[in-house]
Amino acid sequence: MSEAGIRAKGRERIWIGILLFPTLLGLAVGALGSIAATFGLSFFDWDMFTPPQLVGLQNYVDLLSDRKFKKALFNSIAFSAMYVPATVILSLLVAVLLNRHVYGKSLFRLLFFLPVVTSPTAVGLVWSWIYSKDQGLLNSILGAMGMDPVYWLGSKMALYSVVVVNVWGAIGEGMIIFLAGLQAIPRDVYEASMLDGAGPVKQFFYITIPLLIPSIFFQTILSTINAFQAFDYIYILTKTAGGGSTVPTLVFNLYREGFNFFRMGNASAQAVVLAAMIMVLTLIYSHLQKKWGQ
Amino acid sequence: MKTLLTAVSALALSTSLAYSATEIRYMMWGDPPEIAVWQQLVADFEKANPDISVKVEVTDWDSYWEKLRVQTIGGDAPDVFAMDAPIYPDWQSRGTLLNLQPYLDANPDTLKGVYEGPLKAYRLADGFYGLPRDFQTIAMFYNKDMFDAAGLAYPDASWTLDDLKSAAAKLTIDKDGDGTTDQWGISTEVWDMEPFWGPVVTAFGGKIISDDFKTTLMDKGKALDAWNFITGMVRDDHSIMSDEELDSYGYDGFIANVAAMTFSGHWVIPAYNEATFNWGVAPFPKGPARRATLVNSAGIVIGANTAHPDEAWKFVSYVLSEEGQSTLSALGFAIPVRESVATSPVYLQQKSRGDHKLFVDALDYAIPKPSFRGYEEWSAAVGDPLSLVWTGEMSLEEALDEIAATADDTLPN
Incomplete structure (x- = not known):
């Protein structure tokens, strides 16, 4: 694919360098700088007020017996195990449906994409009303059908409830990626298969899916990263009276550890573990893509 | 030229003024x-x-x-x-x-x-x-109109925690008979120790934390009686508003006129002065061991x-x-x-x-009110499991086990 790109020559290269410089500088200082700082801080005890103290690997050793961290790790893995497949499958289905000649296609695309561009804080408040135990929309419906109210955001159900909100919020982004992938599939492939007598279902499984493999892998990696980093909806929907959460995930836990309890070193170590997990998963995916994607 | 001079002298004047007051x-x-x-x-x-x-x-x-x-x-x-x-x-x-x-x-x-x-x-x-x-x-505030409507005598200094429990249960009412509560006995925060659980634990003869702030004591000894008492009010009587119910009434069911009693400090008085109902104040009720409140x-x-x-x-x-x-x-x-x-x-x-x-x-x-290093993290280790007891998702025993396993680790003293 890279062979098809346009290559810069001569003076153009210098101009590209100059024009990219501000962005690259921001990336280097902002992103790489804070990654390096987080990595470095994970070997220190630091409460943000007094000078950091070198403790070596102690923060990492402590994580092994940290009940809050283990609980958060479990929650994040459970969250991802539901969120990633649901996001990929649903956004693929939506993209396939909206790639046809449907009446009001643009409107539907807009509606599915809307959650991506709205503020999670505002939308989170709407969802908290839907899920509310006493005055909530869902429980009113259950009540009208003669069923007992469910504590949607309590510690038993909250994991599922926030997965639903996060998937709902992510379908739009996945849809855009899959629509781009779908439109890159040449029409004549479908026409040829039609002549051979393949119906829409066969076409979907034997043409659409195989040709979309790169998009599917890309979307899976993106969803995995988003899943492990999910924070905003979880913070708004599950925050409890004392600043805790009914489903504390990794990012929620390290936020509280660092900014509420002033254990920056410990929070940094958790962030490094989180980054390492995402990196390993990404490597596995790209390995699988190389194996199956050809 | 003249304007410039005026400007300069005005500037000089203002800086000298600024320097004169720190x-x-x-x-x-x-x-x-x-x-x-x-x-x-x-x-x-x-x-x-x-x-x-x-x-x-x-x-x-x-x-x-x-x-x-x-x-x-x-x-x-x-x-x-x-x-x-x-x-x-x-x-x-x-x-x-x-x-x-x-x-x-x-x-x-x-x-x-x-x-x-x-x-x-x-x-x-x-x-x-x-x-x-x-x-x-912390003192007890009560809604006189609700007590009158229920035909109950106003709380006074002779009140015990048992009087509180039975009055709170009687004042928790489903007025329109639709199966949901419209009036609660008590609106109070149970996460923070200050308004309610700290005084109750002490009144039962329990302690919150050791004097050297190294050992959590609110999960041991006489304090357990206090927790059974509170759990009975929250889970059996439903006479204390839940966190979610509090949330829908601006975190104060008393001023919202849906709860008959609340436990609070003097800080609420300017707001309560604007209340449309009649209210009074009484000391925190006595427990089996003593009368207690937090300062x-x-x-x-x-x-x-x-x-x-x-x-x-x-x-x-x-x-x-x-x-x-x-x-x-x-x-x-x-x-x-x-x-x-x-x-x-x-x-x-x-x-x-x-x-x-x-x-x-x-x-x-x-x-x-105890004050020690690690207070915030300790309150979370204590408050988070308990809040699951109030929502009915954890038993009191499980929560106290969890507290026993985690709370002392947060104390750096």
Whole structure:
């Protein structure tokens, strides 16, 4: 694919360098700088007020017996195990449906994409009303059908409830990626298969899916990263009276550890573990893509 | 040319004025009505000290701590700021507060006549790094109209916790018979120990934490009776509003006129004065072991790196003076820390409704709200499992096991 790109020559290269410089500088200082700082801080005890103290690997050793961290790790893995497949499958289905000649296609695309561009804080408040135990929309419906109210955001159900909100919020982004992938599939492939007598279902499984493999892998990696980093909806929907959460995930836990309890070193170590997990998963995916994607 | 000259001389004048008064910055949490009273206090202070001007900055409770933290870490801490007793040891241990002992040694009369209860929380091994600005004790507020409607006698000093439990159950009513509760016995916060569980645990003869702050005790011994008592009220009687119910009534079911009783400090009186129903105040009910309540005090501290420590001290000592305390008690929120003011008509005959003396008398049976290093993390380790008991998702035994396994690890002392 890279062979098809346009290559810069001569003076153009210098101009590209100059024009990219501000962005690259921001990336280097902002992103790489804070990654390096987080990595470095994970070997220190630091409460943000007094000078950091070198403790070596102690923060990492402590994580092994940290009940809050283990609980958060479990929650994040459970969250991802539901969120990633649901996001990929649903956004693929939506993209396939909206790639046809449907009446009001643009409107539907807009509606599915809307959650991506709205503020999670505002939308989170709407969802908290839907899920509310006493005055909530869902429980009113259950009540009208003669069923007992469910504590949607309590510690038993909250994991599922926030997965639903996060998937709902992510379908739009996945849809855009899959629509781009779908439109890159040449029409004549479908026409040829039609002549051979393949119906829409066969076409979907034997043409659409195989040709979309790169998009599917890309979307899976993106969803995995988003899943492990999910924070905003979880913070708004599950925050409890004392600043805790009914489903504390990794990012929620390290936020509280660092900014509420002033254990920056410990929070940094958790962030490094989180980054390492995402990196390993990404490597596995790209390995699988190389194996199956050809 | 003439305009330029005027401009230059105006500039010179204004800079000389600016140099003549040292500006100090005082940051505190609070509500809009509190700002007006503090500005009155500052105006009086500036009149007596023309060489000092005080800039008051007020933020709400949550953003206050966020702002203070960011400014302190950024080396731009306010010269003087408000402090909450439980987390004072944490702030002090991070080297952010100025030791006031040298000033107190030079002015030994500063603390004469200040109540020992609030003072105790700010006394550390090597002196005071802050002083109490006002204090709060917890009392019971009750809605007279709801008691009348239920045909119950008003609570008084003879009330026990058992009286409280049975009255709360009787006052929890489904008025329209649709299967959901419309009126609760009690609206109180059960996460924080201050309004309810701290006094109840103590009244049952239990302890919250050991005197050296190394061992959690609220999950052991007599305290267990208290937890069974509270769990019975929350889970069996449903007479205490849940967190979600509180949320839908602005976190105060009492002023929303849906709860018959609440436990709170004097700080609610200005708001409750506006209530459309009749209410009264009674002491916290007696338990099997004793009568108890918690006393907590807001403090005033000086930043460790202030450029104007002397001016800051002048302001702090003015806040604690009889004059400053009188101005503040007119606010009606808190109780003055100076005995002469707390027992004077300025405080006792303020225009808001309520028995104001009761809150001062509570000092006789009050225990200080614990204040120690690691307070916030400890409260989370204790409060998070308990909140799952109140929502019915965890048994009391499981929660207490969880607390026993985690709470002591948060104590660095």
